[in-house]
Amino acid sequence: MSDTLEQQFAAVKAHPLVQRGIAFLESDANKTLQEQLAMTAIPAAPFKEQARAAYFRDRLAEAGVSDARIDAEGNVIGTRKGCGGPALVLSAHIDTVFPEGTDLTITQKDGRYIAPGIRDDSRGLAAVLSVARAFDATGLRTVGDVWFVGTVGEEGLGNLRGVRALFREHAGIDGFISIDGGDMGRITLAATGSRRFRVTYKGPGGHSFAAFGLPSAVHAMGRAIARIADLRTPADPKTTFNVGRVRGGTGATAIAEDAVMDVDVRSNAADELERTAAEVIAIIEASARDENARWNSSELSVAIEDLGARPAGTQPRDQPIVRAAVAAVRSLGIEQLQFGASSTDCNIPISLGIPAIAIPGGGKSGGNHSLTEWFDPTLGHLGPQNAFLTVLTLAGIEGATQPQLPRRR
Ligand SMILES: [Zn+2]
Numbered sequence: 001m002s003d004t005l006e007q008q009f010a011a012v013k014a015h016p017l018v019q020r021g022i023a024f025l026e027s028d029a030n031k032t033l034q035e036q037l038a039m040t041a042i043p044a045a046p047f048k049e050q051a052r053a054a055y056f057r058d059r060l061a062e063a064g065v066s067d068a069r070i071d072a073e074g075n076v077i078g079t080r081k082g083c084g085g086p087a088l089v090l091s092a093h094i095d096t097v098f099p100e101g102t103d104l105t106i107t108q109k110d111g112r113y114i115a116p117g118i119r120d121d122s123r124g125l126a127a128v129l130s131v132a133r134a135f136d137a138t139g140l141r142t143v144g145d146v147w148f149v150g151t152v153g154e155e156g157l158g159n160l161r162g163v164r165a166l167f168r169e170h171a172g173i174d175g176f177i178s179i180d181g182g183d184m185g186r187i188t189l190a191a192t193g194s195r196r197f198r199v200t201y202k203g204p205g206g207h208s209f210a211a212f213g214l215p216s217a218v219h220a221m222g223r224a225i226a227r228i229a230d231l232r233t234p235a236d237p238k239t240t241f242n243v244g245r246v247r248g249g250t251g252a253t254a255i256a257e258d259a260v261m262d263v264d265v266r267s268n269a270a271d272e273l274e275r276t277a278a279e280v281i282a283i284i285e286a287s288a289r290d291e292n293a294r295w296n297s298s299e300l301s302v303a304i305e306d307l308g309a310r311p312a313g314t315q316p317r318d319q320p321i322v323r324a325a326v327a328a329v330r331s332l333g334i335e336q337l338q339f340g341a342s343s344t345d346c347n348i349p350i351s352l353g354i355p356a357i358a359i360p361g362g363g364k365s366g367g368n369h370s371l372t373e374w375f376d377p378t379l380g381h382l383g384p385q386n387a388f389l390t391v392l393t394l395a396g397i398e399g400a401t402q403p404q405l406p407r408r409r
Helices: 002-014 016-027 029-041 050-062 122-138 161-169 216-227 270-294 322-331 349-350 383-396
Strands: 076-080 087-093 108-109 113-114 145-151 173-181 186-191 194-200 239-248 258-267 302-308 339-340 356-359 363-365 374-376
Touching: 002 016, 002 322, 002 383, 016 029, 016 122, 016 383, 029 122, 050 076, 050 122, 050 161, 076 122, 087 122, 087 161, 087 383, 113 356, 122 145, 122 173, 122 383, 145 383, 161 349, 173 322, 173 383, 186 322, 194 216, 194 270, 216 239, 216 258, 216 270, 239 270, 258 270, 270 302, 270 356, 322 356, 322 383, 349 374, 356 383
Parallel strands: 087 145, 087 173, 173 356, 186 339
Antiparallel strands: 076 145, 108 113, 113 374, 186 356, 194 258, 194 302, 239 258, 363 374
16 A cells, blocks of 8 residues: 555654654753754864764763764764664764864854854764664664664765765665755755866976977866866756866966866766766866877876765655655654755665665754854754654554565565
8 A cells, every 4th residue: 555654654653652752852952952062063074083983972872872883984883673674774974074173163143053064964963862862761662773873984085985884884774864964854865976086287397488389287277177167967967067176387487387176077867977077087188188289299198086986876756765754754844845966975875776865953054064054953853853753664663563664685
């Protein structure tokens, strides 16, 4: 029957211990906020997540997840065992985009907390902890195993190293929920893929007048940028390109010896991502050939360094993991839903064909990835409540409901 999931959701929501858990999560809102603020203040630059990971592991253990540990990659992993059902991960990412040494002082203005990384993803980590406490406070037992996870390396050059390790090491995961996102009602179910390159041109260099006639690294790069800027990519699936950073040369009177640019290509579809990345690479290689040909030289070279690749992918909206999240968020009175594509930890499970969504942690936020990132905690408890109901629907309640997340094997 097609409405089974919705019926099971209704049974979950009506369960007396679930009702108690929902009330608990509202009463836990201030503690959740305090932990969010505490984690925001602990630096977690890419590859330097250890201190925040240790804090998160300790809070998870306090919340009754007694086996909480840090794995070889740096992820925090803890489990609440079920009695033989699907394995579902509830996670958030530990790292921020901000480099070591960034001022993480939290300020307050007009009911908002302002600091780098205040939402992304301290809010997700705090919401995971609150959900773990709700399980502990109610003693609810699930049919499936629920994993509470904090991942490293979600942002930038981390290149999803934490979530990649999680799925490399644990073949038995059946579903993945990341608490990482904006306002309530948004459900990220598609993975925006990306390819990033650093392109380095090297030429002979020389005086701009005396050595005129030699190929220039900056001129070659300029040829490439002009052609990349003219690329046409589809609006749907959304596919984008960007030359985000350039540097090179030493001054107006020197033929540039070197030039470097960082290029980013993104798409919601794997084939468009590869097609556009291949076009960009072909343009870059042609720009070096053209610059050499212009001066009848072979002295200019170009090297392309891979800075990271994130797989793209999408999944149907009628999957149980999406329907469970929709039922949960609607039951909390949020009618305006938004289905989105984004680059998150979900890229890895989605690319492996494992159901995965990203959902918000509650409250309102803005200025993501900026030094003035802000978080407004109004109605923040809706985030953990939404996650709690979604997890219970998918994992099933022992003796009461059937898990709605299919087992993969
Ligand atoms: Zn994030």
